[in-house]
Amino acid sequence: MYLAETKMIDLIKQQFLYKVKANLGFFFSLLAVQSFALLLSVNGIMGMGTGGPYLSINVNAYSNDLIIIFTMVWAFTIAVTLTTKEYRNYDFTFVSNRLTSNLSNILYLGSLALFSSVTAVLTGILLRVILFFSKSDTILSEYYFYISPYELILSIFVITLYILLLSSIGYLAGTIVQLYKPLSVILPVITIGLLIVEGRRLGKISAYEFFVQEPSLFLFTIKTLLVSSILFGCVYLLSNRMEVRK
Amino acid sequence: MIECKDLTKTYGKVKALSNVTYEIKENTITGLIGRNGAGKTTLLKTIAGFYHPSSGEIMVLKENPFNSMKVAANMIFIDDQMKFPPALNLSDILSSAKGFYVNWNEELANRLFQYFGFRPKQSHQKLSKGMKSTFNMIIGLSARCPLTIFDEPTTGMDAAVRKDFYRALLKDYIQYPRTIILSSHLLNEIEDLLENVLLINQGKIQLHMSVSDLREYAIGIRGNENLVENQLIDKEVLYKESIGKDSLYAVIKHDAGEFSVEKLKIKGIEVTSVSTNDLCVYLTSNEKGAIDDVFS
Numbered sequence: 344m345y346l347a348e349t350k351m352i353d354l355i356k357q358q359f360l361y362k363v364k365a366n367l368g369f370f371f372s373l374l375a376v377q378s379f380a381l382l383l384s385v386n387g388i389m390g391m392g393t394g395g396p397y398l399s400i401n402v403n404a405y406s407n408d409l410i411i412i413f414t415m416v417w418a419f420t421i422a423v424t425l426t427t428k429e430y431r432n433y434d435f436t437f438v439s440n441r442l443t444s445n446l447s448n449i450l451y452l453g454s455l456a457l458f459s460s461v462t463a464v465l466t467g468i469l470l471r472v473i474l475f476f477s478k479s480d481t482i483l484s485e486y487y488f489y490i491s492p493y494e495l496i497l498s499i500f501v502i503t504l505y506i507l508l509l510s511s512i513g514y515l516a517g518t519i520v521q522l523y524k525p526l527s528v529i530l531p532v533i534t535i536g537l538l539i540v541e542g543r544r545l546g547k548i549s550a551y552e553f554f555v556q557e558p559s560l561f562l563f564t565i566k567t568l569l570v571s572s573i574l575f576g577c578v579y580l581l582s583n584r585m586e587v588r589k
Numbered sequence: 590m591i592e593c594k595d596l597t598k599t600y601g602k603v604k605a606l607s608n609v610t611y612e613i614k615e616n617t618i619t620g621l622i623g624r625n626g627a628g629k630t631t632l633l634k635t636i637a638g639f640y641h642p643s644s645g646e647i648m649v650l651k652e653n654p655f656n657s658m659k660v661a662a663n664m665i666f667i668d669d670q671m672k673f674p675p676a677l678n679l680s681d682i683l684s685s686a687k688g689f690y691v692n693w694n695e696e697l698a699n700r701l702f703q704y705f706g707f708r709p710k711q712s713h714q715k716l717s718k719g720m721k722s723t724f725n726m727i728i729g730l731s732a733r734c735p736l737t738i739f740d741e742p743t744t745g746m747d748a749a750v751r752k753d754f755y756r757a758l759l760k761d762y763i764q765y766p767r768t769i770i771l772s773s774h775l776l777n778e779i780e781d782l783l784e785n786v787l788l789i790n791q792g793k794i795q796l797h798m799s800v801s802d803l804r805e806y807a808i809g810i811r812g813n814e815n816l817v818e819n820q821l822i823d824k825e826v827l828y829k830e831s832i833g834k835d836s837l838y839a840v841i842k843h844d845a846g847e848f849s850v851e852k853l854k855i856k857g858i859e860v861t862s863v864s865t866n867d868l869c870v871y872l873t874s875n876e877k878g879a880i881d882d883v884f885s
Contacts, residue, residue, distance in 0.1 A: 346650070346735055347691040349662035357688050364681065365674030432672045435639065437689040440656045583656070588639045588670065 351443060358434060358447035363454075365433065369421055373414070373459055377466045380413035384470050385477075403481075405474055407467030411502055414463045418506045422452055422513030426521055426578075428589075435587045445579050452514065456506040457499075464498050501560075504567040508554070511571035518578045522585070590615040590736065590768045591636055596645035598631050605631040607792045608645070613770065613785075615735075618762060620779055620800075621772040623789035624873050629772045630668070632789065633740050636770070637666040649736065660736075665690070667729035668740035669722050673713045679724065680709035683731075690732040694765075698731035701757065705750070718745030726754055730761050739771045743778075755782055777866040786865070790873040803865050811838040812858035820858065828871040840871055 384407060392401040424430060425448050434444040471488060490498075520527045542548050557563040591613040598606040605628045613619050623629045634640045635647055638654030638661065647654060654660040673682050683702065687693045702709075705723050716724060722744050729737055743751045759782055762769060773779055776786070786803050788795040798806070807827055810817055817837040821829075825842040832838050840863050850860045863871075 346659070347662045349658060349691070351658060354658070354662070354689075360688070361685050364685070365676050367676055429672060433674050436671050436673060437686060438661050440638070440658060440661045442656065443658075584641060586634075586640045588634065588637075588666070 349438065354438060354443050355447045355450065358439065358443060359450050359454075361437070362447060362451045366451075369455065370458075372421075373417055373462065376413050376417045377410055377459075377462060380410040381466050381470055381473075384409050385473060405470065407463070407470055410463050410466045410470070411505070414459050414502075415506055415509045418452070418456060418459060419509045419513035421455060422510040423517035423520075425452070426514060426517030428521065431521075431585075432588055441582050441585065441587075442579065445575070445582060448514070449575050452510040453507060456503050456510055460499050460503040460506055463502055464495060467498075497560075501563070504564060505554075507571050508567045511574035515574045515578050515581075518581050522581060590650065592646075592648045593636075594646045596632075596635065596647055597643050598628075598635060598640065599643045604792050606635070609789075609792070609794055611787060611794055611797050613768065613787075615768055616766040617784045618758075618769045618771065618782060619785045619787055620776065620783040621770055621787050621789060622774065622776050622869050623772075624774060627789045627873070628792040629789060630740055633666070633738050633770065633772060636736075637664055637738060639666070662691075663734055664736040664738065665729055665732045665734040666738045666740065667725045667742055669718070669725065669742075669744040671721075671725050671728075675712065675714055677713070678709065679707055679711045679713060682713060683728070686728050686732065690734065692733035694731050694733055697761065698727055701727045701730065705753075719747060719750065722746050723750055723754070726757075730757060733761075733765055733767065735767050737767055737769045739769070741772055741774075743773065743775075751778065755779060758782065775866070776869050777864060780865050786869075788869055788872060795872050800865065803868065804862070805843055807840050807863045807868055807871075808843045809838060809840045809861040809863045810853065810858050811836065811861065812856070813837075816856055816858055820853070827868070828874070840868070 384405060387403040387405050388408065389404040390401065392399065394400065431444065434447075468490070471490075475483065475488075516530060520530065538548060538550075554563065554566060557566060591611075593609055593611050596606055596609040597604065609632065621629050621632065631640065635642055636649055636654060638649070638657060641655050649657070649660045650663060652659055654664075677685065679702070683698055687695060687698075705720075705727070707720075707724065713721065713724065722742060723746060726739070726742050729739060729742070743754060746754065755778070758769070758771075771779060771783070780786075780800055783800050785797065785799050787797045796803075796806075810820060811832070814831070814835045814837040817839055821839055821841065826839055827842060828840040830838045853860055
């Protein structure tokens with residue numbers, strides 16, 4: 344009998360391709376989410392106006408923040424979905440062990456982060472194009488309207504990291520909930536509760552300060568990658584003894 | 590191929606398997622027989638590395654199967670609970686499987702696929718129970734894994750498909766020998782296929798022997814109640830049933846040379862062989878008596 348000697352790296356590649364093929368629906372949901380966010384963004388996020396007898400000024404601010412936030416929520420949801428029993432069992436239908444299943448999931452989430460970041464940034468450009476044509480009678484602030492290739496690459500990079508971070512949080516949260524179902528209620532309550540308490544007491548949210556207000560790109564990259572890796576590592580430790588195909 | 594020592598698996602306080610010890614040799618077909626809830630699936634899923642034993646040791650291909658790459662790559666586990674992503678149709682699933690199993694036999698897969706009348710664009714979720722089982726069986730056979738586990742593979746299949754499946758299994762096994770474990774509660778259907786039987790009852794191994802030994806394990810005697818009762822003294826009685834007014838049928842363990850069939854026949858006692866299926870039922874019957882007692 345010829346025993347197969349499968350290399351781990353080949354298996355992870357195989358599982359990754361299988362996941363891409365099996366979860367094409369995720370891309371449609373991304374399209375839907377980003378289209379919806381675009382629709383909401385077209386009206387502007389802030390508007391103010393002032394006027395006198397001869398002159399009136401209306402200032403409207405538009406932003407693709409909403410698109411990015413929606414994409415982050417989407418990534419979080421996808422990460423949680425991947426931890427559900429059903430999705431784990433899809434892996435174990437064919438060749439898999441807990442390590443390769445997790446690694447291929449992380450690889451998959453990383454690719455989704457990059458992909459959705461690119462489409463989020465491009466949706467932001469689409470928003471600019473829509474505004475350019477629909478508001479042809481208004482003056483557009485050139486400083487914010489045009490975006491240099493460097494800025495474009497930079498936004499894609501930073502947003503990818505944010506989405507990856509959100510995915511890792513979702514992946515860990517999902518795994519914890521799988522281990523103990525009542526946590527699906529307790530966990531969000533505690534998290535949101537703590538954020539509110541911290542925000543009220545101290546007037547700041549440390550997680551926001553830690554990531555969003557980090558001025559150095561290098562440090563931000565290190566921070567997000569490190570935290571995501573730790574969270575993914577926790578998942579591996581938690582799922583390492585998890586029984587499958589129950 | 591598989592060595593198991595003092596394996597115990599508990600769910601909370603319930604013992605699904607208790608101190609199970611056995612060995613399954615390479616390139617044999619073993620039938621895992623037991624009643625509902627006897628621990629068949631638990632045992633198989635522990636072999637597959639899906640479950641973690643509570644205590645004891647299990648070695649598959651000389652490795653602990655839990656998280657073993659080697660076992661994962663050389664093992665396939667087929668049951669009616671197999672889940673496939675809904676986005677994939679049947680032919681997608683087959684081509685995915687091809688990527689995962691190095692020994693995958695595409696020709697066999699396609700031929701079986703056509704023979705059983707599947708259409709490539711069908712969705713696995715929408716198949717009937719029997720069709721699902723048939724499709725899963727195609728994957729199990731075509732993967733040609735050194736260790737192939739079928740957990741009640743014939744669930745929902747009609748008699749003709751079951752027969753075809755057993756035949757396909759045997760033919761492919763002869764062409765490409767491998768270790769196959771087949772769990773079922775219909776021993777009479779598969780006994781011609783099997784080399785060994787592993788009978789499991791309430792989490793314990795009742796017996797593990799070759800099918801030919803099992804066929805001679807016990808004999809049935811039937812005759813006048815008193816005459817038969819006399820014969821039962823000092824014998825291991827596996828089953829007893831009154832027939833008619835004063836007739837008794839008993840199944841006793843067959844110890845070679847202890848009594849001659851001729852002598853019994855002269856006394857007017859009929860000696861019959863016991864089918865393996867009935868024997869397994871008798872061996873695994875619970876102490877609470879038969880179903881008749883529920884109604885009396």
